[in-house]
Amino acid sequence: MAKDEMDDLLPDKDAAKGFYAKYEPKEILGRGISSTVRRCIEKETGIEYAAKIIDLSNDSNDAGVGGKTMLEATIEEVHILRMVAGHPYIIELHDVFESSTFIFLVFELCKNGELFDYLTSVVALSEKKTRYIMRQLFEALQHVHGHNIVHRDLKPENILLDDNLNIKLTDFGFARAIKPGEKLYDLCGTPGYLAPEVLKSSMFEDAEGYSKEVDIWACGVIMFTLLVGCPPFWHRKQMVMLRNIMEGKYSFTSPEWADITEPTKDLIRKLLVVDPMKRITIKEALEHPFFQMMLWDQDIAPLKRSLSGSSRRLSRISQMALEMKSRTFNARKMFQYAILCVRAMVRIRRLRFTPEPLSMDVARVDPYRIKVLRKVIDGCAFRVYGHWVKKGEGQNRAALFENTPKIELKHIYVSNLSR
Ligand code: ADP
Ligand code: MG
Numbered sequence: 001m002a003k004d005e006m007d008d009l010l011p012d013k014d015a016a017k018g019f020y021a022k023y024e025p026k027e028i029l030g031r032g033i034s035s036t037v038r039r040c041i042e043k044e045t046g047i048e049y050a051a052k053i054i055d056l057s058n059d060s061n062d063a064g065v066g067g068k069t070m071l072e073a074t075i076e077e078v079h080i081l082r083m084v085a086g087h088p089y090i091i092e093l094h095d096v097f098e099s100s101t102f103i104f105l106v107f108e109l110c111k112n113g114e115l116f117d118y119l120t121s122v123v124a125l126s127e128k129k130t131r132y133i134m135r136q137l138f139e140a141l142q143h144v145h146g147h148n149i150v151h152r153d154l155k156p157e158n159i160l161l162d163d164n165l166n167i168k169l170t171d172f173g174f175a176r177a178i179k180p181g182e183k184l185y186d187l188c189g190t191p192g193y194l195a196p197e198v199l200k201s202s203m204f205e206d207a208e209g210y211s212k213e214v215d216i217w218a219c220g221v222i223m224f225t226l227l228v229g230c231p232p233f234w235h236r237k238q239m240v241m242l243r244n245i246m247e248g249k250y251s252f253t254s255p256e257w258a259d260i261t262e263p264t265k266d267l268i269r270k271l272l273v274v275d276p277m278k279r280i281t282i283k284e285a286l287e288h289p290f291f292q293m294m295l296w297d298q299d300i301a302p303l304k305r306s307l308s309g310s311s312r313r314l315s316r317i318s319q320m321a322l323e324m325k326s327r328t329f330n331a332r333k334m335f336q337y338a339i340l341c342v343r344a345m346v347r348i349r350r351l352r353f354t355p356e357p358l359s360m361d362v363a364r365v366d367p368y369r370i371k372v373l374r375k376v377i378d379g380c381a382f383r384v385y386g387h388w389v390k391k392g393e394g395q396n397r398a399a400l401f402e403n404t405p406k407i408e409l410k411h412i413y414v415s416n417l418s419r
Contacts (some may be wrong), residue, residue: 016099023051023106030114032173034058034070039109049094052105066176066186073173074103080172081105083147089140091160091170110160110168115226119156123378124229124256127264133159133167134223135291140169141219142282145212150184151175154218155193156225183209191238192231193218196246196274213276216285220271227264228256229378232272248274255369263289 023040030037035054042049059070068076081093095106112118115133119125125133137159144151151172158171174188187194187202195217197210224232232250235241244250250272252265267290270280280288359370367373 016097016102016104019051019097019104019106022095023049025051032171040106048109048111050107050109052107054103054105055101056103057101066188071103074105076177077172077175078105080149080175080177083177084144084149084172087140087143089136089167089169090143091168107170108162108168110162110170112161112163112165114157115159115161115167116156118161119226119229123375125226127227127261130223130226130264131291131293133226134219135286136167137169137219137222138282138286140167141215142286144169144175145215145282147177148180149175149177150212151215151218152184153189153193154215154222155190156222157190159222178211183211185209189214189218191241192233193221194242194245195276196248197276199242199246210276213279216271216279216282217276219285220268223271224250224268227260228254230254232268246274248272255374258369259371261293263293266290 022044023042026039026041028036028038029050032052035052037050037052040049040051041047054070054074056070056074078093078096081091084090085092091110092108093105094108095104097104097106137154141151141154149172151169152174153171154169158169160168160170162168176184178184185201185207187198189198195210195214197208198214201207201209221232233241233244235244252260252268257265267280267285267288270288271285273279285291362369363373368377
């Protein structure tokens with residue numbers, strides 16, 4: 001990028017003082033490899049924002065992904081953020097300040113934090129909530145890809161939730177604008193979410209490279225993780241995990257999957273396809289039956305399973321429906337039929353609040369198979385291991401890609417603040 005173009009993107013030169021004059025920094029909201037995100041308040045308006053403060057102090061001796069310095073990478077991030085701006089599910093960049101040692105990116109604040117933390121607190125999401133989030137994610141991604149940008153780091157930590165629990169896609173730190181047909185070769189992203197073609201590109205000399213499809217693979221990993229609370233390819237040994245990714249080896253065998261409907265699994269299967277050319281497109285994904293399913297279609301599935309085919313109530317409804325079809329119009333019958341249908345709907349809706357019968361035999365041998373017990377076990381496990389899930393080797397991109405030690409920025413801020 002030309003020097004004057006860089007100046008144009010970051011017009012507020014030497015502006016650390018400018019940032020502190022305009023905003024009051026508050027507590028830390030999150031950290032990345034070389035950035036810290038703090039809540040801050042715009043002094044003039046009292047409006048809250050999130051400031052991503054990027055440390056440039058190691059820049060001279062540390063070229064990162066694609067051989068770029070942190071400054072160059074941040075300029076690209078700003079450039080891309082401005083290209084994708086104006087979409088309801090993508091984070092808005094409000095202000096940019098640059099000094100010789102720090103860059104300040106001021107974003108709209110997402111008070112409900114990361115989707116990751118939300119998921120950790122609830123263990124797993126229902127199909128309905130997953131549908132709500134995945135639809136927004138695909139729409140955001142469609143907008144990003146429409147601008148010929150590949151995100152390359154989609155994961156629940158980079159999906160934020162606003163006041164209304166709508167998503168805001170963020171962290172375009174690894175994003176790249178590509179020309180039509182252009183391929184990428186860098187190994188970047190987060191291990192558990194890497195597409196097979198990204199791994200192959202870094203392993204084989206004659207690899208074909210990769211493109212936008214890597215984000216669609218990551219959507220499959222996210223969708224799987226939201227539904228059951230654990231990722232599809234996680235393994236204690238990272239090499240095994242990477243091999244499983246390259247082979248597309250995952251399964252729906254854990255007990256939670258028994259409650260999940262077929263269209264949902266089908267969409268995951270179509271997202272996690274090893275060959276990027278055979279992977280489902282965003283448009284096809286949004287048209288998939290998973291997104292077309294009516295609300296009560298999923299509510300009726302447990303009902304179908306718990307009632308045998310000859311259920312009295314259901315057969316009476318279908319009997320009446322048949323009678324009505326074959327006869328002439330009868331207002332009284334029609335009214336009875338309507339009442340029956342409404343009562344059936346109310347029962348169906350209440351069904352998920354009705355506990356399933358507890359079998360002591362199953363509970364003794366395999367308590368995890370029983371939904372109520374599973375929730376209790378998961379709840380306890382997450383309270384004990386929640387911190388581990390977040391910091392675990394397989395889930396933290398720093399583990400694979402961090403090649404410089406983290407800098408404790410706190411002291412620097414304190415000295416900046418006291419100036
Ligand atoms: P990095 O590139 O270092 O991962 P991110 O942009 O992902 O930086 O920000 C790191 C973390 O900071 C996020 O995962 C999130 O927890 C928090 N964060 C970032 N932006 C916001 C925001 N606008 N509102 C609330 N929290 C945010
Ligand atoms: Mg991030």
